[in-house]
Amino acid sequence: MSEDFPGSARLSHLRKGERAQISSLLAPQGAEQAATHERLQELGFLPGETLRVIATAIPAGDPIAVRIGNTTFALRRHEAEMICIERQMPA
Numbered sequence: 001m002s003e004d005f006p007g008s009a010r011l012s013h014l015r016k017g018e019r020a021q022i023s024s025l026l027a028p029q030g031a032e033q034a035a036t037h038e039r040l041q042e043l044g045f046l047p048g049e050t051l052r053v054i055a056t057a058i059p060a061g062d063p064i065a066v067r068i069g070n071t072t073f074a075l076r077r078h079e080a081e082m083i084c085i086e087r088q089m090p091a
Contacts, residue, residue: 009087011066012080014053020085022049028082036079044068045083 014020024047028034045051045068054072055065062077 009085010081011051011053011075011083011085012064012077014064014085014087016053016056019050019052019088021088022047022051022083023086024084026082026084033082036082040079040082043073044071050088051085 009020011020011022022045025037025040025045028037049068051066051068053064054067057063060077063074064077064080066073066075066080
């Protein structure tokens with residue numbers, strides 16, 4: 001993965017303070033991923049939405065606190081791995 005901006009990546013690759021726009025969610029493989037995929041969509045993790053990583057747990061970085069609009073969500077790393085993003089230039 002390139003560290004240049006902009007670039008495509010997974011939400012799980014972002015660090016605290018980084019912003020991105022959701023480009024897609026990975027197609028689920030199996031019932032458990034299908035349930036997670038549906039839950040993420042219901043929470044608003046949809047293509048076109050802008051998000052920002054506001055915190056990551058120490059030391060393993062799991063979970064990740066993500067803000068979409070005025071709402072903050074805690075996602076496990078395997079959930080964040082399902083979200084494809086386009087990084088945005090730092091403000």
